[in-house]
Amino acid sequence: MSVDNFNISGLTDKEVLRAREEFGSNELVFKKESRLWIAVKGFIQEPMILLLLVASSIYFITGHTGDAIFLAAAIVLVSAISLYQDSRSRQALEKLKVLSQPHSKVIRNGQVVEINSDELVIGDCLMVEEGTIIAADGTIVHSNDFSVNESTLTGESLSVYKDSSKKDNIIYRGTTVASGLAIAEVTAIGNQTEIGKVGKSLEDITEEKTPLEIQINDFVKKMVIIGAVVFLIVWALNYLKSQDVLDSLLNALTLAMSILPEEIPVAFTTFMALGAWRLMRMGIVVKQMKTVETLGSATVICTDKTGTITQNKMSLAGLFLLSSEKISRIDHDLNPEETELIRTAMWASEPIPFDPMELALHQAYQQYFQEDERSDYKMVHEYPIGGKPPMMTHIFENEDGNRIIAAKGAPEAFLPISNLTEMEQQKVDEAVHKLAEEGYRVFGVGEAIFEGKDYPQKQQDFIFDFKGLVAFYDPPKENIETVF
Template identity: 55%
Template structure:
């Protein structure tokens, strides 16, 4: 408990008392609605594809084709199992994310401060809350200093309320935010018994907005569904006119509808997003909304804080500038008696229970350099929290003898502005501050006041202060940060540094970290005079933004968004909340981030490593590219299925019903896992992170990409129909022709899935990318195909016969020609790229 200076009498619960309380009151959680496996299954059975399968099964039962009916029911079970597996895998991934999103709470138990998951808080616990943390249970304050809380989530009032153990209202409530200081509160209510728990379930579930890609995919599937209904009616009507058989024509129509319906696309999208988020979680990146995975790959600008993101946030006190003697002291000379006053007042101006790294350092330096520690003798009786532009803070202490200490610290400009110094003296100090800044140091000014009255001014700036000197911290850049920014720049992403520090220090650290174009610097005050329109070009060209406050951060983010940039904003403080919320991707730091920052962010980096954001961007690009590959594969393979079902019928060929529902459903069972699970597992193509980001408003398939997929599908169709005619010309009966067409289509499907692994690199290059699911799925498909061809009961059921070795070779040759021509197109594309006439993708 030493690091928090908690009063010794606050011991907290013993392990036995915790157990007793939990047995009586339960866990600190508001239970959300969980869908059971049965409910998930019911949702799956509402899918259009399964409804079609049910309809076909019933027709087969009515006409007495019990074998086909049984197969359809088996297909229903198989499709349901695959969907249930995918849904369950996605749900498990999201539940794991939910667990990681749960904040840790600080609790005093058995005399020790420990961190534990919030749901483990029990009634009677002593919880510690501090600036920027969310309060996670209802209770009453037993100890505090400089503590204020924002209760807007309950009251709607946006201002902060100061509270302590002696206040008329010393209650704190779950879901509210600690704005300043620290408090220890004893837990009275948890879970559903808290005020926020009683308000209702609505507060615990926030509906996610659909991403642009989700909307585009939904629209595409909707139009394909409408097309399926129209084609179903056409085929049913045409077939009925031709045959006069209602059942046979209805089966033809339903077969057609099954071949048109692209139900794999929304399944693939959901699988990609959920598994993408789960994989990022394993990398230490918690994604709060799965749709953000897609947006990550489009990031064009990263706005980053300096302290703790670019730097280590170690805040080592390196130097002290003592103003009365006009001397600079290095850290090995901090014991010099001349520094006693400066060190004392630097410590007294800090929080009595420090949580800021600089204040913790000042307390340690005080402990190690002062002969007598008098902190327990003095009590904080009046204070002015950190405020102003630039900010400062003032604390007033006194002891039993009414001896008073009034100490202030803050941004050097703020402290100089309130100090009794001449302009010449201030200029001398400013020159020293500038020099420290250029060396990359973080500088704070320290001052004292001898105010004797009790009618304290409303504003701390109205005290008369004596300037004591400067405390000089060094927060070095993180190891390897230069390489991180190189990766970001290589990916075509801009970097903006938005910090509360001064211009000189920021410029020095930015240069050490490898950030480019740091000549122009804008301060928060500079930006106040601009309209939003005028701010756009400034936000676009400027890299360093210093002395920034919440409104200024928000203005920069909004200006960049208005320019069309996709903005990732990194922040950790209470003041970063608005900008994190406004950015396309709000990113909070897991270790040093405040709860309010984590609540506002869409992404949390658990170990505060900026390199993880690069990992996230790469994952976003990989997932987006793989979704496109999966969708192009689905479109390309659906075209030959649709045309093979319909053209023999419409053209009056000898065997008009070459495929029945059993053949189409077999294809669907092969395609489903390929497009969702297999393509999702595809690794990122080389040079992906050397390309500029895509535009967020791009459609998931542009006209050129759609045209390529359609052409691929039409060429495969030509090959399959050629196989049909070849079999007929060589005296093949209906079963032989069906086997030839079916086998050619299966071979084409397997080759297409391999060719479409990359739309730039060759098939041989793609085979080097490790994806064990491809050989597994292709191997299983071949086993099933040969079982259907050569095991008599299966062959009879599918109404085809085994092919001879030459026929198999011809089917494979036709499939190869129908699919592998695309490798020549890719070769031509690479040739153009080599000559600089086309982009990589």
């Protein structure tokens, strides 16, 4: 596509140099620390490890070499496992930080050129298209059927439509273009992008101690206090009796050591290290040994469903017809009313679908209709997803002037703008709740009649004939049973 069509010339070479001098380059810069030193420091600060070190040292001092070597061997084993898994996990986390397209298309000097993403500057006209990862934050100045998957920032798998006329006309670094093309003026680069701010904020997070760590700290403090008191009392009594400083000191240390339950920290740290090792062998990133204890004490685990435990491949699973007031499954031959509901829902979708649910509707239409009408109709008007609750409407016409006005969206969106009675609204509400309880994603479908070309400004101004509900099922991933 020619740049002349956009009437955008972009920055000149001098403007690029000036912007780079003023704002810097498009690099994510994080605090660099020695990973080995961080791991060693964190390991040494563990109360149980400190207790083992003290006990091992005292055993060496008092001549109990066998016990001292046993504790030292336990410390070496636990530290080796801990440092190895920490190194593996930190390498994996470092790779996750690098989330950007290596090259980007920009308009400079009136020409579309491809540059390294690090060379983007404030004011650049960034061109993004379907399948690319956006390399900087920017404001859309031109777009064509443009939508973005912002799951890296929001966690929501559904694509978001954006254009220069909408309030939400910002694109963000690290998000993926789901469809269409857009040109955006870069407004933030590097650490000033939204994803850069998120990464930078992670450096300032203060880790909270787990409940078990708090209990262990309290246990170690009590044991140290008791051991110290006993040590001082025994040392003083022995010294008063024998007047031998060294002999009384060794007797006091021996008695103090008998109070310290050094087997507990050996068993505890060893089992946690072995648990972290098992998790690591399963491909799980274990940053710290205490993760094992935290995971073991968890009673409820909350996780995103779509695309995480499911395949994010929607299939049409059920229909609710208002005329029959019953829910039917897509596992039998459908009657004409049911196929007509699928047809209306298909017309309410994008002509070239990319959303999993719209793909499922088009596939169902192909399955149940031998005669394909899609090539005979052209979309003459579109109302994109909007409103609260959201809905979308498409208007198609063929050469004979036959018109189709179809809409789909949240079932609640149709209640105030359709011809439903109070009793019918109650039936629809009951069907929605029943399908939702079974884990289905539910959309309402409606059709309208309108004469003339002066279409309403808002799709909610149409009077819709509510047709029914379509329910979608997102199948779980094949290996999900082993995960749970």
